[in-house]
Amino acid sequence: MRPDERRPRVLLLTSSPLDGPDGGEVRLAADVLGALPDVDFVWFSQWPSRRRPPPERGRPVRVLSRDGLPHLPERVQSAAAGTVWARRVDLVHAFLNVGRVFPAFSWLRPLLLGGRPVVHTVPGVMDTRFLKHVRPLGTTVAVSESMARRLRSSNFGDVRVIPPMIGLEEWPYLPRPEGFPVVLFAGHHDPHGGVEAAIDSAVEAQRAGARFRLVLAMRGRPGQDTATLDEALRERAGAAGLTDFEVRGFVEDMHALIAAVHVLLFPPTALGGRTDIPLTVLQALASGRPAILSDLPRFADLGHAVLRAPAGDARRTGQQLAWLLDQPRSWDVLAERGRALVEDHFGPERFAARYAALYRELLS
Structure with missing residues (x-):
């Protein structure tokens, strides 16, 4: 100018x-x-x-x-x-x-x-x-x-x-965290928003021999009773047989949370009003955290930088999660692909x- x-x-x-x-x-x-x-x-x-x-x-x-x-x-x-x-x-x-x-x-x-x-x-x-x-x-x-x-x-x-x-300096590439694996779902209490599918997929991965902690970071919508909804998720996860999980409310410091996780699990069957490419997915990829998503058409833009499973197929999604947690070399490849995708396109x-x-x- x-x-x-x-x-x-x-x-x-x-x-x-x-x-x-x-x-x-x-x-x-x-x-x-x-x-x-x-x-x-x-x-x-x-x-x-x-x-x-x-x-x-x-x-x-x-x-x-x-x-x-x-x-x-x-x-x-x-x-x-x-x-x-x-x-x-x-x-x-x-x-x-x-x-x-x-x-x-x-x-x-x-x-x-x-x-x-x-x-x-x-x-x-x-x-x-x-x-x-x-x-x-x-x-x-x-x-x-x-x-x-x-x-x-x-x-x-x-x-x-x-x-x-995505601010590349705000979301730097991080090495794989040490210690017991943590799998993150971050989303809303929306119908078909993916949290129930994430719980079912985690159960399938656990049956396949994977050991990890599932963290559900839930954000409320206006008018929702988030305390009751969070408690319902705890009951569902426990009844389904999950042995290690945590339901959190709104997370102020997403940087620290994403830095501590190994995999982002986000398997919705519909996005509702969420951004077509949710920012949490891009933040995880920028940080070098592989993501497993459902095969909604809008996620096709992410190409081979993520794993995708048929929407609603908890068995297939759980198998992918168990495989990824057991394959450190594949984890590294996906982490690098995710970061490169964000740098090139976002x-x-x-x-x-x-x-x-x-x-x-x-x-x-």
């Missing part, structure tokens, strides 16, 4: 504050803010207290929120503030899942967002049935080729693909260059 050129102003439109809990929408928006220093951003901030330190750049707009999660009051405030600020910026960049209320929002887009150009990054699609009733907000960005195909087939028109980014430079080019195109 030339010294005499005015910096563009961009509204980061999210359904919850940017300094609230670190969900998929918030993480992507925060990464865009940090990757483009030549842009003046406007973003939503949690008030009166914050879950984590706010970004140091841009202009925060206060949103009254007790916990920073996207409850209905937060969504209403974000929509109202977005309606006001959309008239004061050069471009609106929305980070919104396609969920139950999104179709109505998309039809009200001219009223809510005015005539400014809009970029819509779609972290996830809660249910493909919602796509039948949606109008594109503007230029659409998918985080995977699989999602891009679904959006294009639903008449979204101009769909670009920009994968999420690095910050590539992420920043693609969004910067898209901004220039729409603002020219």
Whole structure:
């Protein structure tokens, strides 16, 4: 940018504050803010207290929120503030899942967002049935080729693909941890989200002779009774015959947790509203932790850097887990492949260059 050129102003439109809990929408928006220093951003901030330190750049707009999660009051405030600020910026960049209320929002887009150009990054699609009733907000960005195909087939028109980014310095490659193996599942209490499949797969691996500790790091959704749900998982794992497991709630320090595990086990049959390529998977691969995933089409972008088993096939998934824990050379190969994949396809430079080019195109 030339010294005499005015910096563009961009509204980061999210359904919850940017300094609230670190969900998929918030993480992507925060990464865009940090990757483009030549842009003046406007973003939503949690008030009166914050879950984590706010970004140091841009202009925060206060949103009254007790916990920073996207409850209905937060969504209403974000929509109202977005309606006001959309008239004061050069471009609106929305980070919104396609969920139950999104179709109505998309039809009200001219009223809510005015005539400014809009970029819509779609972290996830809660249910493909919602796509039948949606109008594109503007230029659409998918985080995977699989999602891009679904959006294009639903008449979204101009769909670009920009994968999420992982800070390579923040998530360095780590040697294999010593000691008793730890297997991690990190996810939500969502139907078909993978935690039940992870328990069943761990049981199969244990029957095959593998010895490890299974850690379930569970994040709650707004309105969920997470204590009751966590206790139900403990009962299920114990009844299934697991002898060494732990159910945790929200984990503040994912760096320390991923550093301590040997394998990430993530076998959902559906992702719901999660990012098409969950950030926990990329963080594990960047750290040199092999991952075993279900064979959902969106995970095909990860190629041979991960192991995949048929969705819902606990026996096959458990066999892969037992094999991987017993094969240190194969573990090393997958660890190196995972790190190389993240460096080549999910690095910050590539992420920043693609969004910067898209901004220039729409603002020219």
